[in-house]
Amino acid sequence: MKFSPLPAEIRKEITNSGLPESSWAVAIVPLPPRAVMGPVVSGYGLNTEVPMNPASVMKLVTTRVALGLLGPQFKHQTRIATTGRLEGGTLKGDLFFQGGGDPKLVVEDLDEIARRMRAMGIERIEGNLVVDGTRFDEPEVDPGLFDRRPLSSYNVGPHAAMVNFKSVKISVWSEGGRKVRIQTEPRFPEKELTQRVQLVQGGCGNTRVSARMESAGKGAEPRLLVTGSLGKQCNGVDFYVSVMDHARFAMTAFRAAWEAVGGVMKVKLQTGPTPDHARTLVDWESPRPLIELVADINKMSNNPMTRQLFLNLSANGGRRATREESRQAVKAYLASRGLVFPELVLDNGSGLSRTERISAKSLASLLTDGLSGPDAESWVETLPAAGIEGTMRNRMRDTVLEGRAWLKTGTLDDVRALAGYIRSAEGRWVVFAAMVNDSQAVKAKPVMDALVKWAYTYH
Numbered sequence: 001m002k003f004s005p006l007p008a009e010i011r012k013e014i015t016n017s018g019l020p021e022s023s024w025a026v027a028i029v030p031l032p033p034r035a036v037m038g039p040v041v042s043g044y045g046l047n048t049e050v051p052m053n054p055a056s057v058m059k060l061v062t063t064r065v066a067l068g069l070l071g072p073q074f075k076h077q078t079r080i081a082t083t084g085r086l087e088g089g090t091l092k093g094d095l096f097f098q099g100g101g102d103p104k105l106v107v108e109d110l111d112e113i114a115r116r117m118r119a120m121g122i123e124r125i126e127g128n129l130v131v132d133g134t135r136f137d138e139p140e141v142d143p144g145l146f147d148r149r150p151l152s153s154y155n156v157g158p159h160a161a162m163v164n165f166k167s168v169k170i171s172v173w174s175e176g177g178r179k180v181r182i183q184t185e186p187r188f189p190e191k192e193l194t195q196r197v198q199l200v201q202g203g204c205g206n207t208r209v210s211a212r213m214e215s216a217g218k219g220a221e222p223r224l225l226v227t228g229s230l231g232k233q234c235n236g237v238d239f240y241v242s243v244m245d246h247a248r249f250a251m252t253a254f255r256a257a258w259e260a261v262g263g264v265m266k267v268k269l270q271t272g273p274t275p276d277h278a279r280t281l282v283d284w285e286s287p288r289p290l291i292e293l294v295a296d297i298n299k300m301s302n303n304p305m306t307r308q309l310f311l312n313l314s315a316n317g318g319r320r321a322t323r324e325e326s327r328q329a330v331k332a333y334l335a336s337r338g339l340v341f342p343e344l345v346l347d348n349g350s351g352l353s354r355t356e357r358i359s360a361k362s363l364a365s366l367l368t369d370g371l372s373g374p375d376a377e378s379w380v381e382t383l384p385a386a387g388i389e390g391t392m393r394n395r396m397r398d399t400v401l402e403g404r405a406w407l408k409t410g411t412l413d414d415v416r417a418l419a420g421y422i423r424s425a426e427g428r429w430v431v432f433a434a435m436v437n438d439s440q441a442v443k444a445k446p447v448m449d450a451l452v453k454w455a456y457t458y459h
Contacts, residue, residue: 001029001042001043001364001365001368002042002043003027003043003044003045003048003361004042004043004044004045005044005045005046006026006028006044006045007044007454009454010450010451010454011046013447013450013451014046014447017443017444017446017447018440018443019436019438019440019441019444019447020438021046021047022047023436023437023438023441024046024047024434024435024436024444025046025047025048025050025052025359025433025434025435025436026044026045026046026047026048026360026433026434026435026451027043027044027045027048027360027361027363027364027431027432027434028043028044028045028364028430028431028432028433028451028455029043029044029364029368029430029431029432030043030424030428030429030430030455030459031368031371031428031430031431032428043364043431045361046360047360048360048361048364049343049359049360049361050360051343051357051358051359052357052358052359052360052417052435052436052437053353053355053356053357053412053414053415053435053437054351054356054357054363054410054415054417054419054435055351055410055411055412055415055417056301056303056350056351056352056408056409056410056411056417057351057358057363057408057409057410057417057418057419057433057435058349058350058351058353058356058358058410059297059298059301059306059349059350059351059408060298060366060367060408060419060420061330061346061349061358061366062297062306062309062310062313062330062349062350063294063297063298063306063309063382064366064369064370064379065313065329065330065333065334066290066294066309066312066313067290067291067294067375067379068333068337069313069329069333070290070312070313071290072289072290072291072375073289073290073291074289074290075285075286075287075288075289075290076100076101076102076103076285076312077100077283077284077285077286078097078098078099078100078102078105078109078113078161078284078286079096079098079100079274079280079282079283080095080096080098080113080117080280080282080283080284081095081096081098081278081279081280081281082094082095082096082278082281083096083277083278083279084127086120086121086122089121089122089123089124090122090123090124090125091122091124091125091126091127092127093127093128094127094128094129094130094270094278095125095127095128095129095130095267095281096130096132096274096275096278097129097131097132097250097251097254098132098161098274099131099132099133099135099159099160099161099162099250100135100160101158101160101162101308101311101312101315101321102162102286102308103162103293103297103302103304103305103306103308103309103312104165104286104288104293104296104305105161105162105163105164105286106164107163107164107185107186107256107257109284109286109287110163110253110254110256110257111257111260111261112284113254113257113282113284114254114257114258114260114261114263115261116281116282117258117263117281117282118261118263120281122263122281123262123263123264124263124264124265124266125258125263125264125265125267126266126267127267127268128267128268128270129251129254129265129267129268129269129270130270130271130272130274131161131246131247131250131251131269131270131271132160132161132271132272132273132274133159133160133161133246133271134160134272134273134274134320135160135315135320135321136159136160136311136315136320136321136322137320137321137322138158138311138321138322138323140157140245140246141155141156141157141158143155143156143157143242146352146353150242151211151241151242151243152241152242153167153240153241153242153304154304154352155242155303155352156242156303156304157304157307158304158307158308158310158311158348159246160311160315161246161247161250162246162250162304162308163246163250163253163254164186164249164253165242165302165304166242166244166246166249166304167240167241167242168184168185168224168240168241168242168243168244169184169185169238169239169240170183170184170209170211170239170240170241171183171184171185171236171237171238172197172207172209172226172230172236172237172238173230173234173235173236173237174199174230174232174234174236177199177232177233178199180195180198180199180230182195182226184224186253186256186257187256187259187260188224188252188256191221192216192221192222192223192224193223193224193226194214194223194224194225194226195226196225196226196227196228197209197226197227197228197229197230198228198229198230199229199230199231200229200230200231200232201232202232202234203231203233203234204231204233204234204235204237205231206229206231206234207228207229207230207231207234207237208228208229209226209227209228209229209230209237209239210226210227210228210241211224211225211226211227211239211241211243212224212225212241212243213225213243213244224243247269247271248269251267251269255267291375291378291382293305293309294309294379294382295381295382297309297382298382298383298384298408299382299383299384299390299391300390300391301390301391301408301409303350303351303352306348306349306350306351307348307349307350307352309349310323310326310346310348310349311323311326312326313326313330314326314328323346323347326346326349330344330346330349331344338369339362339365339366339369341358341359341362341365343357343358343359343362344357344358344362345357345358351410351412360433360434360435363419363433364431364432364433367419367420367421367431367433368431371421371429371431380406380420380421381406383406383407383408383420384406384407384408384409385403385405385406386401386402386403386404386406386407386452387399387401387402387403388402391408391409392405392407392409395409395449396449396452399453400425400453400457401452401453401456404422404423404456405420405421405422405423405432405452405456406420406421406422407420407421407422407432407452412441413441414437414438414439414441415435415436415437415441416436416441416442416444416445417434417435418432418433418434418448418452419433419435420432422452422456422459423456424455424456424457424458424459425456425459426459430455430456430459432451432455434451436448
């Protein structure tokens with residue numbers, strides 16, 4: 001793949017942004033108009049081979065490789081098993097929640113699992129609830145390590161038994177401006193929820209609410225503490241927090257689903273592997289094929305889902321997954337496609353990293369290869385359409401680019417990135433990749449949009 005210099009008018013835009021050319025990496029590749037995957041003679045570029053931090057644009061590497069290794073219709077499995085016995089409607093003994101690494105095992109799935117168990121005649125569960133995350137051989141991530149925001153949902157690390165992105169949805173509202181109400185999903189029992197939210201004058205602009213777990217004393221379950229202020233004229237607020245480790249959250253979510261179908265649960269939380277002799281109660285197959293999960297990841301830039309999927313790339317053949325083995329799996333798959341990226345540095349595959357690196361040329365090669373398979377159309381549609389959806393819904397809206405570009409965004413404090421596909425004015429595909437690494441990277445957005453428009457207009 002060869003590159004000619006960017007045209008003078010575009011380089012002028014870069015100069016006028018105040019960002020040095022050395023902070024940019026750009027690759028724009030118009031594909032042949034007839035045979036989409038004919039030989040690509042040349043494109044336009046700037047610093048095309050310089051390794052850059054791509055932020056969340058790295059998700060394109062992880063998701064593209066996952067589709068190649070696992071297949072678009074792959075579905076994750078979660079198993080509920082037991083070594084206990086059923087006595088008069090009571091299941092006595094250990095119940096195992098064996099995680100299969102599903103990036104999107106949500107409360108609705110647990111609701112259906114609970115219904116199936118109730119249909120077996122189980123009314124009460126007594127013993128240990130053992131959360132099995134052994135499919136992944138990685139310690140739980142310190143959620144505050146990246147940016148000291150440990151309760152933020154985007155910082156949730158992977159776990160083979162991850163449920164609902166390990167995030168609690170908290171809804172706070174008032175009844176007639178007189179009494180504060182709080183609801184959580186998954187539901188917390190009253191005895192495990194403390195509310196200290198005060199009503200104040202004003203609307204949502206005067207509303208400040210937060211949540212954290214607090215100790216309830218020796219031997220007692222920790223409590224969810226919701227504190228702050230709520231404006232009397234505010235209709236209410238919803239927010240998400242990650243306040244537990246994966247095992248405790250899985251137990252909380254499963255217990256809520258079980259109690260919602262009329263079941264009773266008196267269990268102690270344990271972690272560990274599921275024994276070979278455990279008998280299966282529910283073998284749950286996700287209703288969401290991988291191509292749907294990839295669309296969720298790329299359109300909404302979901303970090304926990306990506307980190308989960310990245311580890312799944314090396315969780316096969318009975319082996320426990322590690323980040324290092326997943327890195328090797330990515331590089332091996334790319335090499336099998338003739339894609340050798342010597343500068344590629346993978347950390348967790350999501351772009352939520354200070355160390356991940358890739359060049360604009362490599363991104364362009366990956367994206368070009370993505371148009372060669374039978375799933376090319378569905379792959380393109382996993383990216384957010386400009387001006388319409390996901391992280392691009394408010395970008396390029398009401399312009400000629402609305403619905404004509406499918407672009408993955410990437411944002412960190414000192415990074416701005418954009419990569420994907422453009423359907424040009426002439427009707428041909430244009431592959432696009434642009435990254436800026438600079439303390440003033442926020443200035444890059446209008447120039448990147450101008451680059452996209454140029455690629456659309458003149459090809």
